[in-house]
Amino acid sequence: MAKPPATPETATPTMLRRVNAGKVLGVLTRARVMTGTSLIEATGLTRATVHAVCNDLIDMGWVVELQPGRTSVGRPSRRFEFNSKAGFVLGIDIGAAKTTVLVADLRGETIAKAGRSAAGVKTPGERTEIVHETVLEAVAAAGIDDSQVLAAGAGVAAPVDREGNILVDDEFWRRFDAGLSKRLTALHGWPVLLENDANLAALGEHWRGEARNVDDLIVLLAGERFGSGLMDSGRLLHGSRGGAGEMVFLKLIEGVGDTHGIARIARELGTAAVADPAVATSLRTLAIDGKVTAEQVFHAAADGDAVAVGILQDIAARTARVIATVGSMFNPELVVLGGAVAEGAVALLPDLEKQLAGYTSTPPRVAVSSLGDAIVSVGAVRHALNYVEQHALDLELECRPK
Incomplete structure (x- = not known):
């Protein structure tokens, strides 16, 4: 009897490798240094699979291998760490009166911050220019360039749907203009993930504020x-x-x-x-x-x-x-x-x-x-990190080994 043709649901070796890589990377992003044995226990994968996946992630730039730890018996364990400097993300708070930009590494640690007044801004184009200038200042302060930025989360004081579209039924909301993210992406090259500022505040509190757990x-x-x-x-x-x-x-x-x-x-x-x-x-x-x-x-x-x-x-x-x-x-x-x-x-x-x-x-x-007045920008960093973690295996890293 002939075997049925493969369907999109059929698990292929490439798909399994990808799933396993995502599982290992997910564990490492939330841990510090882990041995191969620790990763086996955390993921349920075999030793051969863990080491093969880690080798792939090292080649991609997402993981670094550290020097083996000291041991008195047997071969020392391989030790792996998530490469938090593999890229950077931005957290942007686009307020009515002020724009704030945080630059963070891939563990969410702030590297640089910049802020500019938006007083007197009247058009969407002017607002984009203020955000653009603040981003340039923050990125320069961090000592990086656009090629190292993987994504930016951005909060606006307007309703934003699940696809990142701004609801413009109110005059105040229209000040933030639905084309903002596209213009910023055109200027800088990285994806801009728009979200409502209060939603980002909730993400920030849940991640690093009073609402952990x-x-x-x-x-x-x-x-x-x-x-x-x-x-x-x-x-x-x-x-x-x-x-x-x-x-x-x-x-x-x-x-x-x-x-x-x-x-x-x-x-x-x-x-x-x-x-x-x-x-x-x-x-x-x-x-x-x-x-x-x-x-x-x-x-x-x-x-x-x-x-x-x-x-x-x-x-x-x-x-x-x-x-x-x-x-x-x-x-x-x-x-x-x-x-x-x-x-x-x-x-x-x-x-x-x-x-x-x-x-x-x-x-x-x-x-x-x-979190004070950083509540929205901290949440915007978390929003950008969520995107990076979800799409990590599809992102090209500037620091990837040649």
Whole structure:
């Protein structure tokens, strides 16, 4: 009886070799130095397969072999390490007011950072130019060139669907323009993976922030406007057009009424207090041209100013309603407050948690991000690393042995 012809599902030697290479590389990217024996135990592959695959990965540039360890008996074990300098990735935070670029190696360690103001930017072309200039500065500071960059993750303050397309139904979202990634790729040659900034914040927190080992998570970017990144069972939620987690519904919530974030509310309430001559507050001595910053409000509250303390109590009550609403819909284990306002938001936690318990029978834990204003760019690095790990065997490395 004749054998049936091979189908796409039939495992060929080449396919098996590729699968095995991916398995070994996946283990090494999350480990430090491993012996052949350790890799056998971690992957379930035979010794011959592990060594053959490692030889392939060494030839491709993904793995380096270290000097054998000392041993008193028998042949010393071969030792392998993931080549974290095989290439680099970028994490780009394309904010409305500022662009930040991190350069990281393939373990996610930051090599260089650059930032530029985007104040006054009016067209998508101008925004692309700001990002381009910031990338050039960061890459130069890292001492590398475009040929060594394997991918860039980029966050924008707009909904982005699973294919990386920006939803442009809102005027603010249109400022980030759907052609941004293509123009940057044309300028630099590496793929640009667009994602919503709050989604990247969730990736960053899950990877290196307060939410490590937490798979049911909401990250609230709470600076000028509220935005949320949603993670369910360790997976980002996008929705049909990338709109999952958009906060426009806050306009319908009693006691909230808009999407204004913590920094904006603090600034506006502080400035209003200074403008009222009947209000006695130390904020008046801090104001410049009658205006105060959110940071000044937080500092004045820490120093005991009654007006500033009252402002933070109002903000905590409002934020508790926001968290209770999104928490009731998605039932996360943890909600993290992130963005540039995170450091000051620690002062809100006692009042916020007290009020939150009165709104829902399943209140989530609430924490403040330790990543500060790098929360989006750190998540963008993780997004780029995910791409590199998924496509590693198809990428051509500049450092590949000749």
